[in-house]
Amino acid sequence: MHDLAMAALNAPALSRKFVLEGYFGDSNxxxxxxxxxxxxxxxxxxxxxxxxxxNEKIHPWIRERIPLLCENRCRPLLNGEPIFSAF
Incomplete structure (x- = not known):
């Protein structure tokens, strides 16, 4: 599932359903x-x-992104909201 999640993240948002369909061999x-x-x-x-x-060069970017990830993805997931298509 981790590899599938990574593959889906690397696909454009509109194509993620095709990644899942290809993996599971079914459109449902x-x-x-x-x-x-x-x-x-x-x-x-x-x-x-x-x-x-x-990689210390990326630390500022990570510091900027972690609060956004928590607010926009982690918190909604913990509240039972779907986030798969939001990435």
């Missing part, structure tokens, strides 16, 4: 799959930030 991807995948999407984003921690 169950809603609970998308719900679980949203957690993996956040893990992929946070993993990218963690991977970049040794």
């Amino acid at each position: 991807v169950p809603e609970q799959v998308t719900a679980v995948l949203e957690g993996f999407v956040l893990m992929a984003v946070l993993g990218y930030y963690a991977f970049q921690m040794e």
Whole structure:
């Protein structure tokens, strides 16, 4: 699921449903799959930030992005709102 989340994040937002359809081989991807995948999407984003921690040049960008990620993605997910198509 982590690899699928990363692949979906790298696809344009309008094409993400095709990534899921290709992975599952069906155009009817169950809603609970998308719900679980949203957690993996956040893990992929946070993993990218963690991977970049040794790169001090990117620290200002990360400091700017983390509050936005928390406000616009983490908080809505914790409130039960879908976030998959929002990235």
